[in-house]
Amino acid sequence: MSLLNLNLYEVCDGVIEDFSKSLTAGLENSEDLLSDRIHDLKARAKIYWGRISPSIREAMRKKSITITKNIYCGFDTEYEHVDMSTNKILSAQFAVSSKVLLSLPLVSKYEMHGMNTATGEEYPISRA
DSSP states (O other), X not given: OHHHHHHHHHHHHHHHHHHHHHHHHTOOSOHHHHHHHHHHHHHHHHHXXXXXXXXXXXXXXXXXXXXXXXXXXXXXXXXXXXXXXXEEEEEEEEXXXXXEEXXXXXXXXXXXXEEOTTTOOEEEOXXX
């Protein structure tokens, strides 16, 4: 059943893309009617997406390379105690360092399994 819903979702998604191209190209005289059809198809695609097995949805989720830029900075001062009300500054340091993290997604061949939607835990399905 999930495969049927997956196919219907893909068909809706393709038709939405075609309608959107027609709308931006101005090929249809009645833009309101075309816009209504696009919204109807988006709602239908959302229904089909919800009916697909969670493990298949997780496998289809778009995974991309992410780049994270981190900058770390620190500030330090040292004082010499002069008397009860004054201090004399001896030094001040400011340090900056940076790090770039590149995260690559792990892409693997999909194998049918079940998924607990509350915890995201996957479990094997026996093939009988």
